[in-house]
Amino acid sequence: MTIVQLGIFALVAILIGQLKKSRELAILAASVFVLFWLQPSQQFVSLVFWIPAATIGLTIFTWLLVSTPESRVWEVNWPSILVIAVVVLLIDLNQFFGLETIYMTTTPRLWMIGTGFIVYISFLMAATRLADKLKFLLTAVFIGIIFLLVYLKTPFLISKSFELIYALRGQESPAEAHYIFSWLGFSYITFRLMHTVRDFQTGRLPALNLGEYVNYVIFFPSFTAGPIDRAERFVQELRTPIALADQDWLEAGKRFFLGMFKKFVIADSLALIAINEMLVNQVHSAAWMWFFLYMYSLRIYFDFSGYTDVAIGLARVMGVRLPENFASPYFKPNLTLFWNSWHMTLTQWFRAYLFNPMTRWMRTKNISIPLIIFATQICTMSLIGLWHGVSWNFLLWGIWHGVGLFIQNRWSEFVRVRTTSPLPPRRQLLLNAGGIFLTFNFVSLGWLFFTLPSPQIALLAMSKLFGIGL
Amino acid sequence: MSVEITSTLAKHIAEKIIKQPSRVITPDEPIISSGLIDSFSLMDLALYVEDTFGVRIDDTELNATSFDSLDQLASLIQSRKA
Numbered sequence: 001m002t003i004v005q006l007g008i009f010a011l012v013a014i015l016i017g018q019l020k021k022s023r024e025l026a027i028l029a030a031s032v033f034v035l036f037w038l039q040p041s042q043q044f045v046s047l048v049f050w051i052p053a054a055t056i057g058l059t060i061f062t063w064l065l066v067s068t069p070e071s072r073v074w075e076v077n078w079p080s081i082l083v084i085a086v087v088v089l090l091i092d093l094n095q096f097f098g099l100e101t102i103y104m105t106t107t108p109r110l111w112m113i114g115t116g117f118i119v120y121i122s123f124l125m126a127a128t129r130l131a132d133k134l135k136f137l138l139t140a141v142f143i144g145i146i147f148l149l150v151y152l153k154t155p156f157l158i159s160k161s162f163e164l165i166y167a168l169r170g171q172e173s174p175a176e177a178h179y180i181f182s183w184l185g186f187s188y189i190t191f192r193l194m195h196t197v198r199d200f201q202t203g204r205l206p207a208l209n210l211g212e213y214v215n216y217v218i219f220f221p222s223f224t225a226g227p228i229d230r231a232e233r234f235v236q237e238l239r240t241p242i243a244l245a246d247q248d249w250l251e252a253g254k255r256f257f258l259g260m261f262k263k264f265v266i267a268d269s270l271a272l273i274a275i276n277e278m279l280v281n282q283v284h285s286a287a288w289m290w291f292f293l294y295m296y297s298l299r300i301y302f303d304f305s306g307y308t309d310v311a312i313g314l315a316r317v318m319g320v321r322l323p324e325n326f327a328s329p330y331f332k333p334n335l336t337l338f339w340n341s342w343h344m345t346l347t348q349w350f351r352a353y354l355f356n357p358m359t360r361w362m363r364t365k366n367i368s369i370p371l372i373i374f375a376t377q378i379c380t381m382s383l384i385g386l387w388h389g390v391s392w393n394f395l396l397w398g399i400w401h402g403v404g405l406f407i408q409n410r411w412s413e414f415v416r417v418r419t420t421s422p423l424p425p426r427r428q429l430l431l432n433a434g435g436i437f438l439t440f441n442f443v444s445l446g447w448l449f450f451t452l453p454s455p456q457i458a459l460l461a462m463s464k465l466f467g468i469g470l
Numbered sequence: 471m472s473v474e475i476t477s478t479l480a481k482h483i484a485e486k487i488i489k490q491p492s493r494v495i496t497p498d499e500p501i502i503s504s505g506l507i508d509s510f511s512l513m514d515l516a517l518y519v520e521d522t523f524g525v526r527i528d529d530t531e532l533n534a535t536s537f538d539s540l541d542q543l544a545s546l547i548q549s550r551k552a
Contacts, residue, residue: 356512359513
């Protein structure tokens with residue numbers, strides 16, 4: 001996102017924060033608009049419209065399945081339906097308005113979205129009748145979302161499907177092997193949808209009306225890069241009447257500007273001296289390699305946590321407190337604590353829906369504890385890696401951390417049972433400092449897999465860092 | 471009642487989870503955010519609570535936001551029992 005876009009976000013957020021009534025609808029209108037506005041260009045131009053439309057379609061469909069009959073009543077939901085329909089229509093009408101700076105002007109013809117709308121509404125009406133009877137629909141949606149995510153994250157599958165489309169059209173596919181197909185925000189939207197489906201199945205999801213649900217899934221400050229809130233928490237914030245004190249304004253402003261500074265000044269400057277493929281090939285000094293690696297570690301932190309600050313600040317002026325995503329992760333004395341403070345909302349999600357159920361299940365079987373810890377850590381961290389993209393690099397990054405967490409867990413256990421009394425403060429301080437140093441370096445080495453384009457280059461970088469092959 | 475629960479929990483954590491029987495865990499001490507109990511041991515604690523007090527703690531509740539001290543865990547248990 002650009003500074004100008006975030007500036008506009010801030011203005012819109014401030015205006016929404018002034019509303020005493022209809023705040024939920026205003027957030028909804030802004031979020032639906034932003035969903036279309038930020039969608040990047042695509043291989044096929046029409047997808048710039050249809051992808052965000054599909055996001056809304058999927059969100060509304062999922063809401064139908066996870067809502068109660070009482071929360072589905074027309075009287076409650078018609079304003080939200082109207083707002084969504086009007087915003088989508090206005091965006092489509094840009095073919096007549098011709099506002100190129102706001103959105104593309106080659107939006108689908110009116111008859112096309114009219115037909116799409118009628119087909120979709122018929123589908124929803126059928127689904128509403130069936131939803132309460134056919135419980136498997138929920139599981140089907142859950143699995144469908146996972147499949148879609150895997151597809152979107154796998155460049156090979158995208159290439160193959162585009163080649164197929166060109167072949168079906170009888171056209172020659174373009175020479176470039178990389179097709180442009182990106183579903184903006186889907187990685188995060190997936191987790192919100194899956195969380196609501198699972199919690200509905202276990203009876204833990206509160207009743208949400210359409211506006212609340214769509215707002216939760218595509219809330220504009222957080223839909224592209226998190227944090228991943230929990231529905232019950234988010235809705236509670238939304239339902240509380242807004243009452244911003246001076247202190248709230250001050251804190252929101254501080255978070256917003258701090259985030260902008262971290263992202264656009266610090267992170268963007270560090271990007272110039274952060275490790276990349278070219279540097280790995282050209283640098284012949286281990287010391288400089290460490291320097292460039294550390295710069296990358298700092299850059300990714302300032303970039304990501306900076307964006308989180310911006311999102312938290314924007315949400316705050318609209319009366320919504322988003323959860324924190326970072327808590328000084330590089331100052332943690334071990335890897336477990338690092339992962340408790342880095343991209344916290346993502347790790348909490350994985351803990352709740354993968355790690356804990358898997359551990360619970362394995363604990364009821366006769367499986368040795370170290371094996372359970374190994375399996376759950378490797379599995380969770382590999383999936384967190386693959387969530388960033390289905391590639392060897394992300395998988396290796398995940399395994400790197402999974403193995404690291406396992407070794408740290410076993411070591412802590414080994415030390416703990418042998419520690420009878422607390423250490424003297426000085427020794428504890430030294431131990432903590434050593435732990436912070438070790439953890440930071442372990443995490444930094446892991447970033448090599450994360451940022452460099454192939455495992456071979458990552459391994460070359462790693463060997464150069466230790467003075468081999470310079 | 472709450473004191474009974476917290477002392478039972480404190481004893482169990484010290485003896486069985488962190489395996490330092492002499493370690494005193496105060497009722498208001500953070501046990502998750504401090505790293506005293508890792509995510510694996512947290513599941514063990516949940517299973518113990520379920521067996522001992524007969525209340526279910528959901529997988530989604532095993533985090534520092536739901537409870538971070540024995541006092542908070544005891545209130546959660548009591549609210550479920552009620």
